[in-house]
Amino acid sequence: MYRINENYLKLPGSYLFSTIGKKVAAFSEEHPQASIIRLGIGDVTQPIVPAIIEALHHAVDEMGCAKTFHGYAPDQGYEFLRKAIAENDFQARGCDISPDEVFVSDGAKCDSGNIQEIFASDLKIAVCDPVYPVYVDTNVMAGRTGTYDAKTETWSDVIYMPCTEATGFVPELPKETPDLIYLCFPNNPTGAVLTKDQLQRWVDYANSRGAVIIYDAAYEAYITEENVPHTIFQCEGARTCAIELRSFSKNAGFTGLRLGATIIPKDLKCGETMLHSLWARRHGTKYNGAPYIVQRAGEAVYSDTAKVQLKEQIAYYQKNAQTIYNGLKDAGYSVSGGVNSPYIWLKTPDKMTSWEFFDFLLENANVVGTPGSGFGPSGEGYFRLTAFGTYENTLEAVERIKRI
Numbered sequence: 214m215y216r217i218n219e220n221y222l223k224l225p226g227s228y229l230f231s232t233i234g235k236k237v238a239a240f241s242e243e244h245p246q247a248s249i250i251r252l253g254i255g256d257v258t259q260p261i262v263p264a265i266i267e268a269l270h271h272a273v274d275e276m277g278c279a280k281t282f283h284g285y286a287p288d289q290g291y292e293f294l295r296k297a298i299a300e301n302d303f304q305a306r307g308c309d310i311s312p313d314e315v316f317v318s319d320g321a322k323c324d325s326g327n328i329q330e331i332f333a334s335d336l337k338i339a340v341c342d343p344v345y346p347v348y349v350d351t352n353v354m355a356g357r358t359g360t361y362d363a364k365t366e367t368w369s370d371v372i373y374m375p376c377t378e379a380t381g382f383v384p385e386l387p388k389e390t391p392d393l394i395y396l397c398f399p400n401n402p403t404g405a406v407l408t409k410d411q412l413q414r415w416v417d418y419a420n421s422r423g424a425v426i427i428y429d430a431a432y433e434a435y436i437t438e439e440n441v442p443h444t445i446f447q448c449e450g451a452r453t454c455a456i457e458l459r460s461f462s463k464n465a466g467f468t469g470l471r472l473g474a475t476i477i478p479k480d481l482k483c484g485e486t487m488l489h490s491l492w493a494r495r496h497g498t499k500y501n502g503a504p505y506i507v508q509r510a511g512e513a514v515y516s517d518t519a520k521v522q523l524k525e526q527i528a529y530y531q532k533n534a535q536t537i538y539n540g541l542k543d544a545g546y547s548v549s550g551g552v553n554s555p556y557i558w559l560k561t562p563d564k565m566t567s568w569e570f571f572d573f574l575l576e577n578a579n580v581v582g583t584p585g586s587g588f589g590p591s592g593e594g595y596f597r598l599t600a601f602g603t604y605e606n607t608l609e610a611v612e613r614i615k616r617i
């Protein structure tokens with residue numbers, strides 16, 4: 214008689230986006246005239262830029278010709294893309310990362326969920342609170358998190374690092390020593406960043422404790438401030454303690470195309486074993502590569518023409534972020550994020566809970582955002598708005614919020 218992985222039964226229902234969907238649908242039905250503006254979900258809205266579309270078309274044509282057809286991709290990804298990533302995202306910033314330390318994938322979500330597989334099942338993980346839920350849930354599935362307390366919405370064997378107004382929305386070094394530390398900066402959902410010095414402290418801490426940092430840099434393209442690192446490998450010593458996750462979703466609009474990369478330096482070792490070898494083994498066994506045409510599109514992201522076009526696209530979203538940030542501030546809200554991030558994190562007014570504010574905003578401004586409590590207990594009393602809408606909708610949403 215078969216049995217199931219009972220760890221899955223421990224997962225509390227992820228009701229966040231389905232509850233939002235249901236509430237919005239019910240409101241729409243009751244108020245068919247209302248024009249609802251959605252600034253909730255973290256998906257991009259602008260089309261893929263022309264230089265990348267051109268590369269896609271070219272690669273599609275190659276697939277139709279026997280001479281240029283491509284079948285299975287190399288396990289780690291095509292050399293042309295790994296080289297482009299290593300050179301542009303790392304070497305150009307003075308970081309010593311070589312193409313063979315880059316593993317191409319179909320996105321940071323899968324990698325951030327799968328990477329825990331190469332670690333022992335009884336390791337202690339540390340996460341920021343609030344947090345991108347994938348880090349915790351995938352460790353729950355692996356049986357690494359203990360028992361769930363519905364009252365506190367926390368797991369007994371997870372170290373939570375509250376990121377609140379009191380900590381400047383950045384985590385403090387935990388009292389209990391973790392083995393695996395998940396960090397995501399610029400952060401989803403708060404939009405907070407770590408300065409180079411702050412991140413260096415984490416790297417020094419991890420090296421001194423024999424911990425590994427899983428560093429999610431999915432929102433790196435939104436950094437505007439000088440002292441904010443674009444990769445953890447800008448910190449000294451990161452090669453012996455860090456794995457970095459990269460995504461093409463938010464810097465180049467690949468949420469539908471799917472492309473990402475994980476960087477594992479060969480100096481990252483547990484005893485004599487390179488984590489690079491374990492991930493290579495895992496990749497070779499369980500993954501058959503991102504499509505050739507998408508990897509060619511990824512290569513095109515680094516062309517001079519695409520760089521100019523993408524800079525403009527990011528600037529478009531950044532303008533939205535500024536519009537929300539400044540508009541809400543003018544309206545008296547306590548706001549953070551938005552400067553190095555497409556996410557604006559605001560404190561709900563009048564001690565409303567995150568869900569109360571969701572209803573309030575939907576009913577009075579017909580604007581949809583995301584309740585902060587959906588990202589963890591320390592997100593209660595906060596609310597996330599995204600800059601990924603159109604400029605016109607963003608402006609209109611802010612004007613409506615100002616009027617209520």
Ligand SMILES: Cc1ncc(COP(=O)(O)O)c(C=O)c1O
Pocket residue numbers: 255319320321322323325345397401429431459460461462468472473
């Ligand atoms: C922190 C973070 N990491 C990873 C992802 C997923 O990235 P991808 O589209 O590359 O899977 C997201 C998506 O919203 C995210 O917020």
